[in-house]
Amino acid sequence: MDATATHRAIDAVWRIESARVIAAVARRVRDVGVAEELAQDALVAALERWPRDGVPDNPGAWLMTTAINRALDRLRQQALHARKNEQYGHEQEVLYGASAPDPADQVAAAREDDVGDDLLRLIFTACHPVLPTDGRVALTLRLLGGLTTDEIARAFLVPEPTIAQRIVRAKRALTAAAVPFEVPDAQARPERLASVLEVIYLIFNEGYTATAGDDLMRPALCDEAIRLGRVLARLAPAESEVQGLLALMELQASRAAARVDAAGRPVLLADQDRTRWDALLIHRGLAALARAEALGGADGPYALQAALAACHARAATAGATDWRRIVAIYNVLMMRSPSPVVALNRAVAVSMAEGPQAALDLVDELARDPALAHYPWLPGVRGDLLARLHRHAEARAAFQCAADLTRNARERAALLERAAALPTEPPAAPT
Numbered sequence: 001m002d003a004t005a006t007h008r009a010i011d012a013v014w015r016i017e018s019a020r021v022i023a024a025v026a027r028r029v030r031d032v033g034v035a036e037e038l039a040q041d042a043l044v045a046a047l048e049r050w051p052r053d054g055v056p057d058n059p060g061a062w063l064m065t066t067a068i069n070r071a072l073d074r075l076r077q078q079a080l081h082a083r084k085n086e087q088y089g090h091e092q093e094v095l096y097g098a099s100a101p102d103p104a105d106q107v108a109a110a111r112e113d114d115v116g117d118d119l120l121r122l123i124f125t126a127c128h129p130v131l132p133t134d135g136r137v138a139l140t141l142r143l144l145g146g147l148t149t150d151e152i153a154r155a156f157l158v159p160e161p162t163i164a165q166r167i168v169r170a171k172r173a174l175t176a177a178a179v180p181f182e183v184p185d186a187q188a189r190p191e192r193l194a195s196v197l198e199v200i201y202l203i204f205n206e207g208y209t210a211t212a213g214d215d216l217m218r219p220a221l222c223d224e225a226i227r228l229g230r231v232l233a234r235l236a237p238a239e240s241e242v243q244g245l246l247a248l249m250e251l252q253a254s255r256a257a258a259r260v261d262a263a264g265r266p267v268l269l270a271d272q273d274r275t276r277w278d279a280l281l282i283h284r285g286l287a288a289l290a291r292a293e294a295l296g297g298a299d300g301p302y303a304l305q306a307a308l309a310a311c312h313a314r315a316a317t318a319g320a321t322d323w324r325r326i327v328a329i330y331n332v333l334m335m336r337s338p339s340p341v342v343a344l345n346r347a348v349a350v351s352m353a354e355g356p357q358a359a360l361d362l363v364d365e366l367a368r369d370p371a372l373a374h375y376p377w378l379p380g381v382r383g384d385l386l387a388r389l390h391r392h393a394e395a396r397a398a399f400q401c402a403a404d405l406t407r408n409a410r411e412r413a414a415l416l417e418r419a420a421a422l423p424t425e426p427p428a429a430p431t
Contacts (some may be wrong), residue, residue, distance in 0.1 A: 009059070014043055016220045017060040018146035023118035024064060025071045030181050031123055032143060033171035033279040038074065054073050081121035103199050119144065119224075121183055126170070127195040135170035138163050140199040141206075144224075151211040154407065155202055157340075157371050183235075193228035193236065197245050197302065197360055200232070201337045204249050216266050217312075233288070238298020244306050245286045250285035251309035266414045270318040282313045300336035304329055323353040324375045332337045340369045348381055356388040376405035380415060 026035035030211030042063045056062040126140035134156075149167065153160040184192060207221025229246040238243050258272040289310055292303040307329050315321040318395050330346035344366055351359030363382050372378045399419035403412045418430060 003051050006055060007047070009055050010043070010050060011048050013046075013055075013063065014319075015146050017063055018043075018218075019122070019144040020060070020066050020108050021067045022143050023122040025067050026125070027118050028068065030075065031141075032122065033175050034074070035071070035078070038070045039063075039067045039069050050336040060311065062174045066312070069184070085326055086340045088377055090323070093166065106328070116240065117231055120228060120235075121198050123199060123228070124183050124189075124192055125174070125181050127178055127192045128174065128177075128179045129191060130173055130179060133195055133198075136195045137168045137199050137202065138166040139170040139174075139203055140195075144203060147206060149209075152372075153210045155206065170231070189236065193239065196232070197241060200228050201203050201245055201249070201302070201366075204229075204252075208252060209411075210408055213304065214409045215264065216260055216410040217256065218407065219256065222249070222256070222356055225249055226253060226311060226411055229241050238295060240292045241296035241300045241302050241348060243292035243295065244303030246295055247288035247292060247301050247306035248309055250281045250288060250385065251254060251306060251313050254281035254313065260410075263412060266410055272318075272319075274316065277313070282405060286313065299332060301333065304333045304336065308333075321352070323349055326420045327353050332418050338418065340366060344372070344378060344381060351385055351388070356385040360385045360389070374405055376402045376411070376415075377404070378402075382416065383415075387422060392424075396422050397420075 019043065021039045022032070022035045025038050026032050029035055029038070030238055045066050046063060050056070051057075070162040118151070122143055123140050126143055131139070138152055138156070141147050141155070144150070147155075149158050149164045153163040156163065156282035158186075167331040183189075203221050207218040207223075207225060210216060210218045226246070226249050229249055232239075232242050233246050254277050255269075255272060258274065259276065261267055285306065288305045290304065292298070292300065292306070297303050298307075310325055311322055311326050311329070317362035326349045327346065330342065330349055333347060334344055344363065347359045347362040347366065350362060360382070363378065363385060366372060367378060367382070379398045383395045383402060386392075386395035386398055396419045399415045399422075403415035403419070406412050406415065
């Protein structure tokens, strides 16, 4: 394997394994910032050794072992320093009557931590109330998804330096507050659940449509987000939005096999072979949506988005899609959880229910929103609407603009293909 291929392999392994490595190390060192540093040290070691020695048979285990060994070395050094103060510590125990931990207390603590999942502990730690919400989400995406600051910034539609500052401040705040690496007890969970759900969904979205790279999807991230969603659903079965998020992810993931063709190129929803949609995931997603609705959460943001996905899942063909119901659901979603991206998606639904001109008016209004200034799917949607209105020159320019904005190679190629496929308008007749 040449050096370029080896580096690609290292990048792929890191994307898949980094969260587990960081979580396993954090459980030992009890500091997520230090855990990330040690995991990065393992990555550097891989970059140094694998091009020379070859990619190991189990690269994930290699990274895990290397990072844990570095963590153990660090702990040994700390223990060595602690021994120098051992006599002082004994004196303090005598003075203050310290004693060994009560076994009953240890059993009770173990029962409180009823998840037993390092990755989930990592999410809840990064979503601690000591951090602002934006810091919680950015840090957890960095730690759990292995995303770069650039990828997170594009997901949030904010400048990259802003995300970098949030991550640095968040790690410092967790260290300063000595936040324990644990799943909070039942009383403390609700206040941290919303951020956890947001993080899991953002990770799923990055897997479903990768911000950058050569592939449209990163299936490992989708799988991990769904796995964590299922763990949360077992942990909090009475939380309607947990069920709603799980439903949304499973329904969207059901389309994965049909979203790309044999060459890895994106396939639009209307053109997908619905016989390739995963019937089991659809069944599971609809069941989770039913649970969310039975819990009284039908108007929760995740349940509403799951209801949108369910409209597509229940339609045997693209032509059978109930677009008017989809617009109605988007109307409720805009009241419950308004955002420029939701408004853009609603415009797409309007185009199917009422025609492209009605949607184009909405999209042109959204073009004034600075949050969408660098969002590739604004010109992408606009190009589609203009093409349907036979305004081919404008559509071509819009598709080119969208291609220039996206960092995903597959999306860019698909947009350029759509631009090239548009009819060339004849030159104007001489006057």
